[in-house]
Amino acid sequence: MLTHLVFWGLAVVAVLTGIAVFVVNSMARASYSLALSFIAVGLQVLLLQQLYVGVLVILMMVMEMTVMAVYMNMFMGMNPAMVSMNMVHGARHALPVSVGVFLLLAAGALFAPWPSRRGSPPADVTAALGTELMGPKMLTMAVVGVVMAATIVSGVVLAAHRTRYDRLGDDLRRPRAADPQPGGVGR
Amino acid sequence: MAETPVAVSGGWAPLAAGLLGTLAVAAALFDGALAGRAAGARSRMGRPVGEVARLLRQRRRTTVAADRLLWRIGGAGLLGMALMIVTVVPLGRWTLFDLAVGVVWVNALDVLAWAFVWLTGWGANSAYAMVGGYRFLAHGLAYELPLMFALVAPAVAASSLRVGEVAAAQQGLWFVVWMPVAFVVYCLGVVAMAVWGPFSPAVGRDVAGGVTAELSGVDRLLFLAGRYALLAAGAAFAVPMFLGGGSGPLLPAWAWVLVKATALLAGLVWLRRRMPALRPDLFMEVGWLVLLPAVLLQDLLVAVIVIGG
Numbered sequence: 001m002l003t004h005l006v007f008w009g010l011a012v013v014a015v016l017t018g019i020a021v022f023v024v025n026s027m028a029r030a031s032y033s034l035a036l037s038f039i040a041v042g043l044q045v046l047l048l049q050q051l052y053v054g055v056l057v058i059l060m061m062v063m064e065m066t067v068m069a070v071y072m073n074m075f076m077g078m079n080p081a082m083v084s085m086n087m088v089h090g091a092r093h094a095l096p097v098s099v100g101v102f103l104l105l106a107a108g109a110l111f112a113p114w115p116s117r118r119g120s121p122p123a124d125v126t127a128a129l130g131t132e133l134m135g136p137k138m139l140t141m142a143v144v145g146v147v148m149a150a151t152i153v154s155g156v157v158l159a160a161h162r163t164r165y166d167r168l169g170d171d172l173r174r175p176r177a178a179d180p181q182p183g184g185v186g187r
Numbered sequence: 188m189a190e191t192p193v194a195v196s197g198g199w200a201p202l203a204a205g206l207l208g209t210l211a212v213a214a215a216l217f218d219g220a221l222a223g224r225a226a227g228a229r230s231r232m233g234r235p236v237g238e239v240a241r242l243l244r245q246r247r248r249t250t251v252a253a254d255r256l257l258w259r260i261g262g263a264g265l266l267g268m269a270l271m272i273v274t275v276v277p278l279g280r281w282t283l284f285d286l287a288v289g290v291v292w293v294n295a296l297d298v299l300a301w302a303f304v305w306l307t308g309w310g311a312n313s314a315y316a317m318v319g320g321y322r323f324l325a326h327g328l329a330y331e332l333p334l335m336f337a338l339v340a341p342a343v344a345a346s347s348l349r350v351g352e353v354a355a356a357q358q359g360l361w362f363v364v365w366m367p368v369a370f371v372v373y374c375l376g377v378v379a380m381a382v383w384g385p386f387s388p389a390v391g392r393d394v395a396g397g398v399t400a401e402l403s404g405v406d407r408l409l410f411l412a413g414r415y416a417l418l419a420a421g422a423a424f425a426v427p428m429f430l431g432g433g434s435g436p437l438l439p440a441w442a443w444v445l446v447k448a449t450a451l452l453a454g455l456v457w458l459r460r461r462m463p464a465l466r467p468d469l470f471m472e473v474g475w476l477v478l479l480p481a482v483l484l485q486d487l488l489v490a491v492i493v494i495g496g
Contacts, residue, residue, distance in 0.1 A: 028257055028309050032302065051288045052348070059295035063331075066301040069309075070324055181468060 007047050014040035025084040027072050035065035052126045191351040192277035194285035200274070203283055207273050210419035210448065211412060214456050218415075225460055239408060248403040250311050258310020262406045264303030265381075265413025269420035271296050276423045277351045279433040279440030289350035290342045293424055294335060300380040300417070301327050304389065304398055307410060311401035319397020323389035325467035326379055329474025330386075334376030336482045340369035340489045341428045350424075354432025361431040365492070368485040370429045372478055374455065377421030381414045384459035388467060422452035 017037040021030045038061035045054035088094065122128040134141045167177040215235040223231030275282065275289035286292050301324060308320020342348050344366070345356035353362075363370045379386040382398070390397045402410055426432060426447045433440025435447075465473070 026254065028254065028306070032257065032306070035302065051286065052291060055288050055291045055295050059291065059298050062295070062302055063298045066298075066305060066324070066327075069305065070321070 003047055007044055010040045010044045010047075013037075014044070022087050024087060027085070028069055030087050031065045031069040031072070034068075035062050038062075038065075049121070049125050050129065053129070191349070191355050192280050192282040192285065195281045195283060197283070199281070200283055203273050203278070204270055206278075206445070207269060207416055207419055207423070210423070210452055211269075211415040213449070214415045214418055214452050217453060218456050218459065221457065221460060238411075242404055242408040245404040245407075247406065248401060250313055250401050253312045253401075254310045256310075257306045259406065261303045261306030261308075261310055262402060262410045263413070264299065264306070266409055266416050267413075268296050268299050268303065269413060269416035272417075272420040273423055275350050276420075276444075277354060277427055277432065278444050279442075281441070282351055285349070285351060288348045290338055290348045290353065290428075293350075294338055297334065297376070297380050298331065301331070303413075304382060307402070308389075308398040313401045315395045315400040316398055318394050319389045319391070319400065322391070322394075322397060322467045323382060323386075326386050326389065326465070326470060329467075329471045329478075330376050330379040333372045333474060333478035333482045334379075336479070336486055337369040337372040337376065338428070339486050340366045340482075343486065344489050344493055346493070350427045351432075354427035357431045358434060361429065361434075363429040363431075366429070366485055366489055368481050369489075370425070372482045373425060373429065374421075374451075375478070377418065377425070378455055378458065381417040381421065383414060383418055383455065385462040385465045387459075388464050391464065418455055419448070419452055422455060423448040425451055 014037045017033045017040065020033040021037070024030050024033060039058050042054045042057035042061065045057055048054070164172060167179060168174045169178075212235075216232050219234040220232040222234065223229065272293050274284040275286055275292055304323040305320040308316045308318075308323070310316075341353050341357075341362045344362060345353040347353060347356070375385075378384050382389050388394075388397070390399050394400070396402075399407060399410060423444070426444050430447045430451070433443045435443035438446070
């Protein structure tokens with residue numbers, strides 16, 4: 001009973017802080033409302049006994065929102081992120097669409113004919129979930145992970161303003177790279 | 188293998204908080220004594236006490252258009268973080284919170300330092316505080332991944348994320364002996380999240396105190412206490428992870444935990460005046476090109492030993 005109450009309480013917190021993301025008027029508050037929303041979801045996952053997944057959701061989302069606050073503040077032109085600003089764009093269309101999508105998904109979750117429980121949950125639900133999700137596809141998942149990392153690295157390399165020719169000269173023979181920002185290991 | 192600790196009722200939480208507080212106060216007094224010695228005075232051990240009294244009476248400084256809510260959350264957050272970390276640190280045979288994923292729990296909490304320190308810098312709406320906040324994040328980008336992979340090593344060696352089992356797995360040989368790189372990187376991470384010593388440019392004098400520039404009164408007291416408490420909590424968590432938990436001759440297990448935590452804490456406090464400040468921009472490369480590969484090799488070595496042995 002108490003677990004149910006806490007679960008629903010967390011659900012309300014998650015939705016309200018999710019709404020707050022669009023209501024508040026500062027980048028920092030928006031980022032951390034979203035972080036709070038994800039923390040509430042992470043705690044719900046903990047209540048489902050998915051300890052590892054729940055703690056990881058909290059870990060990743062707090063880190064992500066901090067990085068988001070950093071980059072938003074750093075890279076928004078003229079730095080409007082430092083002062084109060086409106087958090088919504090094109091609200092006339094975006095608002096009905098997002099409310100509609102939320103209601104659709106919530107209705108799907110509430111009215112789907114969920115199967116009733118057969119048997120009892122396994123001792124280690126996290127391991128069971130992992131096997132269920134990736135068991136036969138572990139090799140694919142491992143390969144996808146490497147491909148994603150390689151994509152990120154090559155994306156950064158392609159997007160980088162300075163190439164190795166800028167750093168090491170046209171024949172790549174410069175002994176020390178000419179970087180505008182000095183490195184910490186004597187390069 | 189020694190028995191794993193049993194969870195005690197939440198009623199003991201105040202005791203755990205008290206122990207953490209005692210360690211933090213001891214750290215502050217020790218730092219005061221070291222400060223006195225560095226300045227040539229006989230002892231300034233009482234200085235932290237005077238500072239507490241001063242800050243308790245001080246009026247709050249207000250700044251224009253401060254984001255008070257986030258500012259206060261940031262300032263008080265570090266202390267809360269430290270308290271949450273010690274819940275999973277077993278004190279000999281007892282632990283408050285016997286979480287199956289205790290190591291990840293601590294990892295999730297140490298990431299909160301990013302949020303809290305940056306928010307403290309952001310909330311004041313002051314340029315210097317903001318610069319301090321970004322300095323901390325620059326450090327964070329360099330120390331966090333090595334710290335995470337440093338925590339992986341003991342967990343792999345013990346084949347468990349339960350802190351008690353990690354401690355029990357080192358009855359024969361402490362992890363610090365055969366994974367020294369992970370231990371050093373972990374200690375560096377603790378020092379960094381406490382904005383301490385080499386990682387103090389975020390509160391540096393050259394930016395008028397950085398993150399703490401506009402903090403005053405109780406807010407400042409909470410932030411400073413939070414830094415000491417984080418150092419203490421980090422040292423306490425190192426005991427089950429690297430220093431063999433409660434194992435040791437003569438004394439009972441709980442006493443050994445306290446002795447080891449106190450010794451490591453004293454070392455970390457002492458480090459403050461022995462290491463130069465690490466410039467965030469320069470440390471970035473140190474973190475990614477030296478620490479991260481070093482700690483990954485450490486993990487590989489540990490994994491090979493665990494599988495082979």
